[in-house]
Amino acid sequence: MAERPSALLRARDLTVVLGGVTVLDRLSLEILPGLRTIVLGANGAGKSVTLRALHGLIPPASGTIDWQGDRTPRQAMVFQRPVMLRRSALANVEYGLAVNGIDGDPRRRRAREAIAKVGLEAIAHRPARVLSGGEQQRLALARAWALEPDILFLDEPTASLDPGAAGEVERIVAAIAAEGTRIVMTTHNLGQARRLADEIVFIHQGRVAEQTPADRFFAEPQSQHARHFLKGELPWN
Amino acid sequence: MFEIFASLGLALDLMANGDSAFVRVVAISLELSLAAAVLGSAIGLPLGALVAIGRFPGRRSLIVSLNALLGLPSVVVGLVVYLMLSRAGPLGTWGLLFTPGAIVIAQTVLVIPIVAALARQVVEDSWNEYAEQLRSLGVGTGRAVRTLLWDTRFSLLTVALAGFGRAASEVGAVMIVGGNIDGVTRVMTTAIALETSKGDLPLALALGIVLILVVLAVNAGAYAIREWSAKHHG
Ligand SMILES: Nc1ncnc2c1ncn2[C@@H]1O[C@H](COP(=O)(O)OP(=O)(O)O)[C@@H](O)[C@H]1O
Ligand SMILES: [Mg+2]
Numbered sequence: 001m002a003e004r005p006s007a008l009l010r011a012r013d014l015t016v017v018l019g020g021v022t023v024l025d026r027l028s029l030e031i032l033p034g035l036r037t038i039v040l041g042a043n044g045a046g047k048s049v050t051l052r053a054l055h056g057l058i059p060p061a062s063g064t065i066d067w068q069g070d071r072t073p074r075q076a077m078v079f080q081r082p083v084m085l086r087r088s089a090l091a092n093v094e095y096g097l098a099v100n101g102i103d104g105d106p107r108r109r110r111a112r113e114a115i116a117k118v119g120l121e122a123i124a125h126r127p128a129r130v131l132s133g134g135e136q137q138r139l140a141l142a143r144a145w146a147l148e149p150d151i152l153f154l155d156e157p158t159a160s161l162d163p164g165a166a167g168e169v170e171r172i173v174a175a176i177a178a179e180g181t182r183i184v185m186t187t188h189n190l191g192q193a194r195r196l197a198d199e200i201v202f203i204h205q206g207r208v209a210e211q212t213p214a215d216r217f218f219a220e221p222q223s224q225h226a227r228h229f230l231k232g233e234l235p236w237n
Numbered sequence: 238m239f240e241i242f243a244s245l246g247l248a249l250d251l252m253a254n255g256d257s258a259f260v261r262v263v264a265i266s267l268e269l270s271l272a273a274a275v276l277g278s279a280i281g282l283p284l285g286a287l288v289a290i291g292r293f294p295g296r297r298s299l300i301v302s303l304n305a306l307l308g309l310p311s312v313v314v315g316l317v318v319y320l321m322l323s324r325a326g327p328l329g330t331w332g333l334l335f336t337p338g339a340i341v342i343a344q345t346v347l348v349i350p351i352v353a354a355l356a357r358q359v360v361e362d363s364w365n366e367y368a369e370q371l372r373s374l375g376v377g378t379g380r381a382v383r384t385l386l387w388d389t390r391f392s393l394l395t396v397a398l399a400g401f402g403r404a405a406s407e408v409g410a411v412m413i414v415g416g417n418i419d420g421v422t423r424v425m426t427t428a429i430a431l432e433t434s435k436g437d438l439p440l441a442l443a444l445g446i447v448l449i450l451v452v453l454a455v456n457a458g459a460y461a462i463r464e465w466s467a468k469h470h471g
Contacts, residue, residue, distance in 0.1 A: 129471025
């Protein structure tokens with residue numbers, strides 16, 4: 001508590017072992033309120049596992065995850081491949097709300113608002129699983145957004161989308177952040193990282209190599225690994 | 238060769254004229270198989286879903302039992318049901334032996350493992366896809382089961398159809414527990430066996446054709462459901 005009492009989330013020495021392999025190796029990181037964090041790193045560095053561990057989907061072998069305050073904040077996660085239930089787009093958003101104990105009129109209202117905010121009103125009643133990849137990802141964002149989470153994890157939400165759909169997703173992520181939701185997102189797209197990031201967390205072999213304000217990271221990465229990574233990933237798009 | 242064609246002609250005659258013995262057998266057969274498919278699905282579908290995503294003591298032995306039941310010759314199932322229902326058996330007081338009820342019980346026992354095995358596969362596949370998303374949303378086990386059953390509803394309907402097909406084409410167990418009594422427990426398969434042994438080929442053939450049509454219809458129905466749901470629900 002003494003050091004940085006304002007951290008929304010503080011992970012200390014997280015170690016995650018999957019299939020006998022140490023995937024996260026005493027990873028520590030702090031998420032301060034109000035920023036948009038982009039997690040970068042090479043393939044297999046442990047970005048996805050980090051997000052899933054922070055979100056509570058993977059129990060760490062050791063280490064701690066502490067949330068600010070006495071209540072666990074509302075969190076949501078959007079995956080690379082959206083998982084839609086076999087029902088209408090609107091019903092998918094309502095499902096997330098129902099699971100979280102929101103019923104009746106408020107549920108319908110919030111679901112409709114979220115659908116509208118991602119620009120899917122026109123197809124709200126279409127079966128979710130026959131929508132295009134881009135529409136499904138926007139729907140996944142609406143489902144998460146409707147929950148009004150304090151923090152939203154996104155794992156390469158645009159990786160399987162064409163540039164147009166990716167741009168839409170980017171715009172929505174920025175809008176969610178603007179409403180006060182903390183964003184922690186991974187991406188392979190450095191252009192996207194530059195547009196969205198306030199700060200960069202760079203992961204190398206299951207550890208945080210650096211956590212740096214975005215401007216500074218792209219101008220002058222602090223770690224050797226990030227320097228190599230940025231060189232290898234040029235040109236930016 | 239000529240005899241086969243002659244029999245075939247007579248068989249088509251029976252079908253076209255709605256011969257009463259023929260219609261009676263078909264009606265009894267479909268009715269009992271439908272009952273067994275409904276009962277077997279009511280038990281087998283949740284059982285399959287439970288085995289697919291539940292983690293509970295006894296799960297392994299349940300899987301082994303279901304698999305064993307799947308491989309059991311149906312006459313043996315018939316024999317066991319016969320022993321249970323016979324006057325001296327534990328369920329003898331029900332007085333069900335040689336009644337349609339006995340047939341439904343035997344068919345249900347045969348339908349359950351098939352429906353459970355197919356349902357388990359369907360639900361497990363879907364669970365692999367949904368698990369992280371549902372946990373992320375905060376869904377508990379009870380709601381997860383309900384969500385999966387609903388989301389796989391079209392596939393599960395085809396599973397139930399497969400159960401119906403299994404029940405309708407069953408012969409050994411049905412013969413043993415039903416006794417092949419005309420107008421009561423004589424179904425298509427047992428009638429075919431009897432009429433063939435008596436040399437009455439036209440009736441046997443007519444029933445055989447209906448049975449083939451039923452099996453075809455079941456498969457066509459399952460195919461249509463899959464196509465339609467893939468197109469309209471993804
Ligand atoms: N379920 C699993 N079992 C075993 N190893 C895994 C599992 N999931 C991920 N890993 C391994 O963990 C490492 C980090 O994975 P991941 O976090 O997905 O990487 P990325 O940074 O590309 O998102 C990889 O080497 C991957 O092979
Ligand atoms: Mg990844």
